[in-house]
Amino acid sequence: MGRKPCCSKGEDLNRGAWIADEDKILADYIRVHGHGKWSTLPQKAGLKRCGKSCRLRWMNYLRPDIKRGNISEDEEDLIIRLHKLLGNRWSLIVGRLPGRTDNEIKNYWNSHLRKRGSKDDHNIKRSTFSESSPAAAPPNVIRTKATKISKPVLFINNNNPPPLTNDANAEESRPFLVDNVASKANTNDDDSISNNIIMQPATTTSCSGSFLPFLNEDDDKPFSPSFLLDYDIENVCLYDLLNSD
DNA sequence: AACTAGCTCAACCGCCTGCTC
C-alpha cells in the first residue's frame, strides 16, 4: 500500500532553486492553458519539475496578482489578530490578505512576529498545534478544521451534560457545551429549566456562525465558565466573517 | 579581512482531505 511519491528522487527532475527559463516556461504555459492538472502540467509544459514544485512556484512567486515587498503595519496587525484567532492556519489567514502568499506570511510570522507575539500576548503559549493533539492548541484559538455542526446551539446544562465521546462523528453533532455557567448566570438552582438553557447563537449575537466543539487545553473537557468571560465577541464575529463567502 | 551568528525566504517533505473509480 502507500501512495506513489509525487516526485520520487530517482526520477530525472530538477530540484532546488528555479531558474529564469523555467519560470518563463511555467508562466507562459499557465497563461495559455491555465493550470488544470498540476501532476501532468510539467510534462505538457516541458519542465523537468514535479507538479507540486510547479504549483508551489506558481502560487508563491509567479502568480500575477502577488503583492511583493514590505508588509504594511495594517497587514502586520491583521496577521497578528488573525493568528491569535486562527493559529497557524496560514491558508485562512492569507485569504484575508489579498496578494500575499501563505508561505510569505508563514515566513514573516516565523521571523518577525513569533517572538513579539509571545511577548505581547501571553495567551498564545504555543504557535503551533496539531490536529492529533488538540490539547496543544492555544486556548483562545479557534480550531477551524473542526467539522461544521449541523445544529448550532449553545447548550448550557449544569447537571446533565450530554455524553462526550472521542468519536469524531459524534463530536460533529455534539452541541456547544458550556459547563456550569447556568448556576452563575442564574442563582435559582431550583429551577431546572433555567439550568438547561438552549440558545440559538444567531438570536443571541449578531453573528450567524456555527459554533465549534471547543476543548479545554488542560483536561480535554469543555471550557470552564471563565471561557465566556474571556471570549472576545469581536473574534467570534471575525471568525464568522472568515468562514463566510 | 576573516569568521560567525542570525535572519530571510524559496523550496522541499510528508501528511491530510476530498474526489473519483
Next chain:
DNA sequence: AGAGCAGGCGGTTGAGCTAGT
C-alpha cells in the same frame, strides 16, 4: 465501501545575505 490519486497545507530545511566581532 474502500483504494488510489491529486491537490492543498503546515512544518522544516538550507542557501544566500547581512551585521557584528
